[in-house]
Amino acid sequence: MSANPRTIIIGLDGVPFGMLKAFADAGVMPCTRAIIRDGFFTPMQSSIPEVSSVAWPSIITGHNPGQHGIFGFVDMIPDSYKFRFPNFKDLKAEPFWNLCSGQAVIVNVPSTYPVRPMNGVHISGFVSIDFEKSVYPQSLLLELRKLDYRLDVDARKAHTAMDEFLQDVDKSLTARIKAHQFLWDNYDWQVFMLVFTGTDRLMHFLWDAYEDPAHKHHDFFLDHFKKIDQAIAEITAKLTAPDSLIILSDHGFEKLEKEVYVNHLLASEGFLAFEQGAEPKPVNMASATKAFALDPARLYINQKGKFQAGSVSEADKSACLADLEQLFSSLEIDGRKVIKHIYRKQDIYAGPHLNSAPDLVLLADTGFNLKGAMTSKQLAAKGPFTGKHTYPDAFLLVNNKDLTADLSENPCVTDAGKLIKSCVS
Ligand SMILES: [Zn+2]
Structure with a gap:
């Protein structure tokens, strides 16, 4: 093992600042509590959306979407209105491990599929499709199979067989921890990053179990966090004095009350139209369309010259933006305001890929979850999920206070990325 200071990054996907603090205070996560007591702990702003x-591409590159080019889970193929799923190949900025002089071990970071050759080990996270394209070097495949390593849980099971889903969540966590132990011991690494993503899955499906101590899965929920705390305890026990430990999340979570279908509102208000008799999906959008939304609530003006059947001229664009802002800022459901904030792209993004950015991004108010699906027959509905993502609500926890001296007062995910880069390069 090298004598150089090492950097260890642990990601807890979706865990809000308030939840981590509550679990630390209540003794659910005693090791995390000790790190909070002696280190630097702050709320952190997630990405938008x-x-x-x-959020993870912003953390691993230290750049905003205008520079790294990833604006959402789905994107549109230029000149086609067809969906595509951006992946690691589309990331336009360098992940921090490419700047590191020593070896890096990177495990389960979302949006890093497919892996590519690098100095160290990379096992990609959600969404990873083919196991062989998710592991570098390939010589590790055998060992990972022996450990029963799983790239992800099968979230579909949560809809039909909750007990099976929970078994899956638990087995994935156990295998992820075993894989981390194996890699920790068998590589001479300088930086080690491990992300736990079962947290996000549990909060989507079992937020009600978290809030209700009488819920039959409440203890499972707490046990999952206790197991993660034990893994953190194991890691801290292996640190030497100069090592840096950074623990962070990518966004927050809260109770989901209603799904709100943004495109339904756009269609009913005349902003979005489909070809006569055609299914309501992007490829069938008619040229009368002035604006449409991609998940979760990224609004694009259907601009001439930018989209295949663009209808809004440059001259009409600002009036269209103002109309959309008016529409969404006045939207109420059950007597409550739905939209907390509307961002214009130039206010939140900067960089060479600004042209691919959505024109507006909507941030939902408490309890509302915004969706970009085009097929919904109603504006709002209660879906199968009980938890939803929130902004700003992420957290950053660092064992060594000195490292955070230059951090801004209200840090965001790109600041965390810059902090990681300064530690490893
Ligand atoms: Zn997440």
Whole structure:
């Protein structure tokens, strides 16, 4: 093992600042509590939108989406209105491990599939499709299979067989911890990053179990966090004095009350139209469309010259933006305001990929979850999920206070990325 200071990054996907603090205070996560007591602990702003597929690329590159080019879980193929799923190949900025002089071990970071050759080990996270394209070097495949390593849980099971889903969540966590132990011991690494993603899955499906101590899965929920705390305890026991430990999340979570279908509102208000008799999906959008939304609530003006059947001229764009802002800022459901904030792209993004950015991004108010699906027949509905992502609500916890001296007062995910880069390069 090298004598150089090492950097260890632990990601807890979706865990809000308030939840981590509550679990530390209540003794659910005693090791985390000790790190908070002796280290630096702050709320952190998620990405906009507050989804893993944008937040993690911002953390691993230290750049905003205008520079790294990932604006959401789905995107549109230019000139086609067809969906595509951006992946690691589309990331336009360097992940921190490419700047590191020593070896890096990177495990389960979302949006890093497919892996590519690097100095060290990379096992990609959500969404990873093919196991062989998720592991570098390939010589590790055998060992990972022996450990029963799983790239992800099968979230579909949560809809039909909750007990099986929970078994899956638990087995994935156990295997992830075993894989980390194996890699920790068998590589001479300088930086080690491990992300736990079962937390996000549990909060989507079992937020009610978290809030209700009488819920039959309440203890499972707490046990999952206790097991993660034990893994953190194991890691801290192996640290030497100069090592840096950074623990962080990518966005927050809260109780979901209603799903709100943004495109339904756009269609009913005349902003979005489909070809006569055609299914309501992007490829069938008619040229009368002035604006449409991609998940979760990224609004694009259907601009001439930018989209295949663009209808809004440059001259009409600002009036269209103002109309959309008016529409969404006045939207109420059950007597409550739905939209907390509307961002214009130039206010939140900067960089060479600004042209690919959504024109507006909506941030939902408490309890509302915004969706970009086009097929919904109603504006709002109660879906199968009980928890939803929130902004700002992420957290950053660092064992060594000195490292955070230059951090801004209200740090965001890109600041965390810059902090990681300064530690490893
Ligand atoms: Zn996430």
